[in-house]
Amino acid sequence: MNTSVIYALTAAALFGASTPLAKLLGAEIPPVMLAGLLYLGSGVGLLMVRCIRDRGWKASGLQASEWPWLMGAIVFGGVLGPVALMAGLSLTSGATASLMLNLEPVLTALLAWVVFKENADRRIVLGMLAIIVGGVVLSWPSGQASNGSQSWLGPLAVAFACLCWAVDNNLTRKVSASDALYIAGAKGLFAGLVNCTIAWGMGAGSVRLEVLSPTLLIGFLGYGVSLVLFVLALRGLGAARTGAYFSTAPFLGAAISIMVLGESVSLLFWLAAAFMLLGVWLHLTEQHEHSHRHVAQEHTHRHTHDEHHRHEHAEGVAPGEPHSHTHQHLPIQHSHPHFPDIHHRHRH
Incomplete structure (x- = not known):
């Protein structure tokens, strides 16, 4: 198996695990504050690891032409995306939001193919569709519909969040050759500070130390290490393929919930697993070869x-x-x- 594929699937597993692990803590933290703390754990932890690795602070190594791409990725992925999602969740049901979040890999691939001219053959498109169908099946409501608001503003806000993260994925691809620790650490630190500031502005109080410490640790692993691996996967696979592998995160998170939290397994889970495994298999068995010129x-x-x-x-x-x-x-x-x-x- 290609190393970049392993990076992408491991990134998805770590990110998928962050949700059930946060649930296991039973932490009573407002959503915006929780997002900020998870990002802060990611940013601070990764930058500390980078300082240890380099035996002190070292320049980013980014070229002048790469800074606009990184700043754009931070703004779209670390600020606009989370804020739009929190706004959307307050105006729509959780089931509707879960279904809408499956737009992210679709929009990531569309931007990669249409705007950034990334290659995709029939096998990759079919694999992407199979993984997306699996995500829809996994998040399909199995009980009574929620009493959440049915206003169109909620789903629109969640869809905008997905678009922001799709832009983030493609912009990060432009700087993926640079130091992955610096890229992921800078994104996490900036996004964490902005989201925590927004949370405090909304009236969020202090967080107890026994809740804060594990939350930061989950952020470091589920957001930070996951993002480093995601950047490494972007370096080797491009945005569309990495996004497709990463979209297996809800399934991997559900699988961890079953193993760790002892949650029951439904028929929809196994149906989603079949679609996602089919999609991953189609991508793993891709053979793309032709005469090409390097400039x-x-x-x-x-x-x-x-x-x-x-x-x-x-x-x-x-x-x-x-x-x-x-x-x-x-x-x-x-x-x-x-x-x-x-x-x-x-x-x-």
């Missing part, structure tokens, strides 16, 4: 020497070991199986 390019990311990395090194750099530095790619034309990763974003 001259200069960027920085962790790599080893392969057919795309044949450059000279300064003294003291071991070319056979994984390493990171600014390097150039000369134009080359060849044919081999590939994904729309950071080296294969060509037109078809």
Whole structure:
């Protein structure tokens, strides 16, 4: 299995697990404050890990042209998306919101294919549809309809949140070659501070330490480590495929709820599992190969020497070991199986 696929599925598992784990804590935290604390746990934790890794603070390594993409991703994914979702949840039922959230992978793929010209063949589209159908089945209400408001404003706000996260996914793809710890940490820290500020403005009080600590830990793992893996998956798979794998998070979260919380298993769960497994299988068995041309390019990311990395090194750099530095790619034309990763974003 491709390493990037493992990154994407592990990211989905961690994010999916964050919901039942938060439920297991039984924490009584207002929704906006909860979102802020989860993001803060992500941002602070990742930036601390980065400082330990680099033995102190190190510059981001982002090029000047990449900063607008990252700031756009932070605004759309860390601020507008969560606020729109909280507004939508206050105006619509939980069941309706759950169904609407399945729009995110669809919108992510549409933006990737239409706006950013990412490649998608029939197998990828069918796999995406199967995973989305599985998500709809999983979130389909099995009991009486909720008494929540049926105003069109609620679903519209949830749909806007999905659009914000779809924009976030595609903008993050533009900077995915850079340090994943810095990208995920910056997004988490900024989003956490903004959402906590909004929560305090709405009258949220203090949070008890015995609730705060595990909440920050869940945020670090379910939002932070998950986002780092998501960025690494974007680097190797592109936005559409990563979004498809990540959309299995509700199923993985439900599976963890069954194992950890002992919740009952319904027929809808197994039907959703079948659709999602079919979608993942269609993606895993994709074979995309054709003659393609690489244009001259200069960027920085962790790599080893392969057919795309044949450059000279300064003294003291071991070319056979994984390493990171600014390097150039000369134009080359060849044919081999590939994904729309950071080296294969060509037109078809």
